[in-house]
Amino acid sequence: MTEITHHLPDWLIRSYATGSLGHAFSLVVAAHVSQCDDCRARLEAEELAGGVVLESLDAVSASDDLRKRVFDGLDSDPPAAFTAPARSGIYPGAVVEAMGGAEPRWRALGGGIRQAILSEDREGSARLLYIPPGMAVPDHGHNGLELTLVLQGSFSDETGRFGVGDVEVASDDLDHTPVAGMEDVCICLAATDAPLKFKSFLPRLLQPIFRI
């Protein structure tokens, strides 16, 4: 695997660690950290700080009932807790979980480009994008923030080249045209906190239908 050169900014790692990041962006952070030791170390440093703050907090008395419930639970079997699925092929466990443990349900967008929506809520959406070698994703600006993590292949745009494990952080002021590398189909995990504004390719009116 080539070396990862595009990492997550500090504020995103901190927002993830403290629990203030929405689901779509959390998915990108978890997927990037799964393959980037550097950002895993940064996340664990944030958690070390979280632990230091936790220890400094004032105590709030807890009920006797809680104590009983916890100590009664020690000898029981562990509750059937959720276990994160394992990585599958190019997909980190968190992405496998978001796909419901199945293959991506691709929908054609035209020009050979496909997408599979993974999640949508008030705070944003996450999707997989499938871009054939050499294809351009239409020039688009953003209303908000867009994170794009490469899972297979590569893409390049006005800001540089992004290979497997690299994450691009694009805010409102970036108008870019990502082009997939020739070596393979480029598969990306993309998350936004607002709808994208495509300038061409799809009429604006169709955007709600395609949920781009």
Place this chain on the structure above:
Amino acid sequence: MDNRKTSANASDEACEQTEWLVAVRDRRDKAAFARLYDHFVPRLKGMLMRSGMSGAAAEDVVQDVMLTIWHKAHLYDESRARASAWIYRIARNRQIDVIRRRPRPVPDEMIAEAETRESPEADALVGLEQEAAQLRQALETLPEAQREIIERAYVGELTQAEIREATGLALGTIKSRIRLALEKLRHELKDLREE
């Protein structure tokens, strides 16, 4: 009343908490678990309430967190995380699972089972304690307003937009120390696979 402890004492204490957790992991030591309970439960409950949960909801999450600590202690690696950091992560994971009614996306684990893991080097542990002591000292010397905003960020009272704008606490040296521990683990895992 100022009940803030000196850094040296607090560091000894934190070491103690890590020892309790290791005792739970290696010997299923219920007395050590009770000490973890007494130390962390009131603080966890306070943290969860400050990030917006009712007392009853916070206690439900704390119950799950404490049982997760007991049942998943075999996954704890003291060369990479102090007890409080590991518990902080478990609490956040559980809290977000509950609030969003769906599993929080979490990174793939790098797991070396306790049986196969070499005993962690003492300097990795001391290193983490030193980092924590320095961090605590750095927080204590910050201007009050700045210290408060950082505390609020880690407690979970700030939004992502507020964190983006507000908190500038760099954790560079801590990161590189943990990075070394990760590389060592990566190396051990590779050796295991090749055996």
